[in-house]
Amino acid sequence: MIKKGFTLSEVLITLGIIGVVAALTIPGLITQYKAKRLHSQFMKSYSVIQQAFKQMSEDDVSIDPTTYKNRTFYQTFMKYFNGATDCGFYGEKCVSGTNYTSFDGKDKSVGISEDRAYSIFDDGQFLLPDGTLK
Numbered sequence: 532m533i534k535k536g537f538t539l540s541e542v543l544i545t546l547g548i549i550g551v552v553a554a555l556t557i558p559g560l561i562t563q564y565k566a567k568r569l570h571s572q573f574m575k576s577y578s579v580i581q582q583a584f585k586q587m588s589e590d591d592v593s594i595d596p597t598t599y600k601n602r603t604f605y606q607t608f609m610k611y612f613n614g615a616t617d618c619g620f621y622g623e624k625c626v627s628g629t630n631y632t633s634f635d636g637k638d639k640s641v642g643i644s645e646d647r648a649y650s651i652f653d654d655g656q657f658l659l660p661d662g663t664l665k
Contacts, residue, residue, distance in 0.1 A: 592607065
């Protein structure tokens with residue numbers, strides 16, 4: 532009598548080959564997906580910023596940063612974004628309570644510490660409703 536089917540060893544070898552192929556290809560697919568997602572996020576942000584600059588030009592507002600005093604350009608620029616939240620210069624309004632470890636291994640936190648202020652956003656930043664930080 533002829534039995535039709537696969538032996539256990541044939542099935543295990545086939546599953547092993549499939550597993551090896553999957554282990555080799557899936558990380559590459561994930562990397563490509565992340566790269567495409569990052570690229571599309573960048574292009575969206577670029578488009579939003581470009582539209583704001585165009586609107587500033589149409590309103591005869593200077594887009595030359597040398598015409599503004601230190602740390603004032605972002606306040607004018609922020610007016611061209613709907614629903615923007617001003618994060619300030621230390622980020623306390625957008626990322627307060629965030630702790631991190633510096634390169635020298637010391638634990639630090641965003642904002643004002645006991646010894647000095649850590650300026651995360653040197654020229655001021657603002658947060659858009661979609662979570663984009665400008």
